[in-house]
Every structure is written in C-alpha cells, then in structure tokens.
Amino acid sequence: MTKIPEEHTAAKALEESFRTLGEQRTGARRRRPSWGTARIALAALTSLFVVAGVATGTKVFLGDGGVFGTEHSGLEGLSGHVDPAPAYRQLARSSVRDPVEREPWGLRLFRSAKGYSCFTLGRVVDGRLGVIRGGQFREIPTRAAGICGDLEVHHYVLAARTYPPRTIPGGRTLVYGVVDRTVTRLAILSATGRRTPVRIASDGTFLVLRTGTAPFHLAHMVIDGSAGRQVQLLAE
Amino acid sequence: MGRGLLRLGHGRASPGFVRARDDPSTFADVYVEYHEQVLRFFARRTLDPETAFDLMAETFAELFAHIDGFRGETEEQGRAWMWTVARHQLYRWRERGIVERRSLERLGMPIASLGQVEYERIEDLADLQRVRPQLEQALDQLGSEQRQALQLRVLEHREYDDIAQQCGASEQVVRARVSRGLRQLAKSLAETAPAESEELLT
Numbered sequence: 001m002t003k004i005p006e007e008h009t010a011a012k013a014l015e016e017s018f019r020t021l022g023e024q025r026t027g028a029r030r031r032r033p034s035w036g037t038a039r040i041a042l043a044a045l046t047s048l049f050v051v052a053g054v055a056t057g058t059k060v061f062l063g064d065g066g067v068f069g070t071e072h073s074g075l076e077g078l079s080g081h082v083d084p085a086p087a088y089r090q091l092a093r094s095s096v097r098d099p100v101e102r103e104p105w106g107l108r109l110f111r112s113a114k115g116y117s118c119f120t121l122g123r124v125v126d127g128r129l130g131v132i133r134g135g136q137f138r139e140i141p142t143r144a145a146g147i148c149g150d151l152e153v154h155h156y157v158l159a160a161r162t163y164p165p166r167t168i169p170g171g172r173t174l175v176y177g178v179v180d181r182t183v184t185r186l187a188i189l190s191a192t193g194r195r196t197p198v199r200i201a202s203d204g205t206f207l208v209l210r211t212g213t214a215p216f217h218l219a220h221m222v223i224d225g226s227a228g229r230q231v232q233l234l235a236e
Numbered sequence: 237m238g239r240g241l242l243r244l245g246h247g248r249a250s251p252g253f254v255r256a257r258d259d260p261s262t263f264a265d266v267y268v269e270y271h272e273q274v275l276r277f278f279a280r281r282t283l284d285p286e287t288a289f290d291l292m293a294e295t296f297a298e299l300f301a302h303i304d305g306f307r308g309e310t311e312e313q314g315r316a317w318m319w320t321v322a323r324h325q326l327y328r329w330r331e332r333g334i335v336e337r338r339s340l341e342r343l344g345m346p347i348a349s350l351g352q353v354e355y356e357r358i359e360d361l362a363d364l365q366r367v368r369p370q371l372e373q374a375l376d377q378l379g380s381e382q383r384q385a386l387q388l389r390v391l392e393h394r395e396y397d398d399i400a401q402q403c404g405a406s407e408q409v410v411r412a413r414v415s416r417g418l419r420q421l422a423k424s425l426a427e428t429a430p431a432e433s434e435e436l437l438t
Contacts, residue, residue, distance in 0.1 A: 002268070002269075002272075003268070004268055004271075007351065007353045007354070008351075008353065008354045008357065009348055009351050009354065010289060010347065010348040010349065010350050010351070010354055011271060011275075011289075011354065013347075013348040014267065014271070014293055014296070014345070014347070014348075015264050015267055015268055015271075016264075017343075017345045018263050018264040018267050018296065018300060019261070019264040021260075021263075021300065021343060021345075022256075022260040022261040022262065022263045022264055022300070023260075023261045025260040025261070026259055026260050026261040029260075149344070154346065
C-alpha cells in the first residue's frame with residue numbers, strides 16, 4: 001500500500017480522520033454489550049431516553065467549511081460511542097430566555113475523556129440542566145452525551161438544534177457552541193445582509209434562540225479572529 | 237473468526253472493503269489505497285482541484301458511513317460499490333453545481349484547504365493536456381482575464397506566481413480565474429461527451 005506523502009496535507013488529514021473514526025467505531029463494537037445486557041441497560045435507561053428524546057428532530061448542521069461538533073445521542077451511548085469519564089461538567093455562562101416559556105435555555109460544558117470540548121443543550125432550572133416534558137422539568141443525567149469538537153485544532157465548535165412546533169408551540173431553533181480565545185467576535189449575517197452580533201460569554205460559550213424552524217435560512221455565522229471565516233447556517 | 241477471512245474469490249484480500257466492514261479501523265487503508273484513483277476520476281471530470289478533492293472526500297465519507305451495510309464478499313464488489321458512490325456524487329455535482337457534504341457533516345469531518353503542492357498534483361491528475369483541443373476551442377467563449385489565465389496555466393504550463401506577475405493580480409485571484417474557467421470547460425465537456433468510460437475509472 002502506498003503511503004500518502006506528508007506534503008499532501010489535506011489528503012493526509014482525511015486519512016487521520018478515517019483512522020480515528022474507524023478506531024472509535026471498532027472500539028465501540030468491542031464495548032457493545034450482549035443483547036441480554038443491552039435489555040437490562042435499556043430498562044435502566046428508559047428514563048434517560050425520555051430525556052434524550054429531545055434529540056428527535058435535532059439537526060446538527062454544517063455549512064461550507066464549517067467545523068461543527070459531532071453529536072452523540074443517548075442511544076449511541078448504549079453502544080459505547082459517548083466519550084466516557086468526562087473530566088468535568090459545569091453549567092455554561094451562556095443562557096437565553098425563552099420567548100414564551102419560563103425556563104431559560106442553557107448549556108452544560110464538559111471535556112471528554114479524549115480531551116474534546118463538549119456541550120449539552122437544555123433548559124436551566126435551579127442551576128440544573130434538563131428538558132421540559134409535559135410541563136415538568138427533568139434533569140439531563142450528567143452521563144448524557146453532548147456535542148464535541150477539538151477546540152485546540154478548530155478554535156470553534158458549533159451546533160444547532162431545531163424543535164418542531166409539535167414539541168414547543170411555534171417551534172424553536174438554537175445555534176450554540178463554544179469558541180476559544182482566538183475568536184474575538186461572532187455575528188449572524190442574514191440573507192438580507194443584516195448583521196446581528198452574538199454575545200460570547202466569558203467561558204467562550206454562546207447561544208442564540210429564534211422562534212420557528214428555519215429562521216437562519218441562507219444566513220451565515222461570521223467568526224472574527226485569527227481563525228476568522230464565514231460559515232453558512234443550513235437550517236432546513 | 238471475522239467474515240471475509242480465508243474467503244476464496246476474485247478480489248484481493250487486503251486491504252479491502254470486506255476487512256473494513258469487519259474492522260472499521262482498517263477503513264483508512266481502503267482510503268489510502270484508492271483515494272488517488274477516485275481523485276483522478278473527479279479531477280478529470282470537474283477539472284477543478286478543490287471540487288475534485290471535496291467530491292473525493294465526500295465519497296469516502298459516504299463509504300465509511302455505510303460500511304456496515306456493505307454486502308459484498310470480494311474486493312471487486314467493494315470497488316464497484318466505491319465507483320457507484322463516486323458516480324453518484326459526480327451526478328449530483330453536475331445537477332446542483334455544489335458538492336454535497338452530507339456524510340462529512342454527519343461524521344463531523346472538516347476538510348483542510350489544499351496546499352500548493354497538493355493543488356498542483358491534482359491538476360496533474362486531471363491531465364489537462366488530454367482536453368487541450370476542447371480547451372482551445374472553449375477559450376474563445378471566456379472573458380479576457382479568464383482566457384489569459386487559462387492559456388498561461390494550462391497551455392503554456394506557467395507557474396501561478398509567474399502568471400500573477402504577468403496579469404498584475406494576486407496568485408489567489410489567478411487561481412480563482414483558472415478554476416472558474418476550468419469549471420466552465422468541464423461543463424461544456426460533460427455536455428459534449430456525457431458517457432462515462434469505464435477505462436478512465438482506474
């Protein structure tokens with residue numbers, strides 16, 4: 001087998017990505033429990049899936065050249081895809097009010113065992129992150145998965161989630177993530193050219209909420225700083 | 237023992253799609269083995285290094301994303317699957333004019349920018365001399381700046397920095413002119429010779 005020359009950096013980077021992803025997938029298969037174990041785990045995790053059900057209709061999206069985190073759902077967690085043993089988990093400093101409901105939206109930050117920067121979106125009540133189901137708050141377990149990316153390499157990790165009107169009246173779309181110190185400013189540039197600054201909290205997190213399910217149609221996230229670029233937001 | 241081991245067939249045993257299905261950590265070997273062939277396939281049809289690279293990346297991302305569902309038992313079947321995916325990518329690019337990145341997105345894989353060495357290597361893979369007669373014909377349909385850039389780069393084999401100096405533009409601008417011109421040419425070539433030739437696949 002011929003090796004890819006080192007100076008072919010983009011091709012080499014893809015090889016590295018496939019190697020990492022392949023090893024993760026092989027590792028996940030090895031860790032996958034037997035069906036008997038899985039059934040017990042499923043029963044034990046039923047409540048978690050009710051919580052993780054919030055991911056239904058979720059869209060983590062990517063524009064041209066953007067770096068978005070990889071989402072891990074609770075179900076994938078069962079087969080071992082979730083990075084285990086996070087070094088810490090804390091509520092992020094970004095939060096935003098919901099236009100209708102009482103509970104604000106927030107993020108929980110954590111660093112995965114592999115060193116990635118990760119975050120989980122939810123509703124904040126008494127300093128805890130959770131989801132609202134049938135008017136009741138349910139805390140998202142600290143072992144729940146999140147969206148992860150390598151901040152040291154890409155300087156920003158973005159994600160978005162759309163909640164259809166059947167889950168929240170009017171629907172909601174959130175664009176959120178975390179940036180490192182090389183990113184100085186963030187803004188959303190609409191299709192009509194309107195630029196809306198996005199506040200970056202002191203911990204690097206940001207969170208933007210809009211009602212509806214396609215409020216960012218043809219919009220871009222403008223990222224200023226040494227890793228500056230524009231990333232198209234594909235909210236569809 | 238994993239499926240595919242000690243299996244007799246026409247295909248090679250390793251590296252291979254069957255092995256990658258059983259052990260996804262070996263998929264990178266499949267990529268290393270075939271990426272250049274796939275890149276050449278796209279380069280010759282898009283005539284644009286960046287588009288060719290993106291299409292190649294999405295092709296392998298799609299293969300990786302669906303490797304569990306690969307039902308073949310030989311390497312030949314794996315290669316046939318690979319070319320089917322590649323042709324499909326090309327078809328979508330021609331239809332929509334953009335490179336889809338659905339599988340790359342799903343896997344969370346960013347694509348690095350092409351460096352100069354890599355960019356020029358893909359131009360070599362495109363073998364632009366092969367389309368020289370059509371290129372000369374197509375040049376008349378281009379604007380003067382694009383025509384000059386393409387003429388100097390493809391017909392006279394001049395370096396980008398040299399062309400930039402002559403055109404009084406930055407190297408980046410010259411690359412963009414060449415790239416746009418080649419894309420236009422690729423479209424007209426696709427219209428005049430839409431049939432895919434299997435021999436060009438390898």
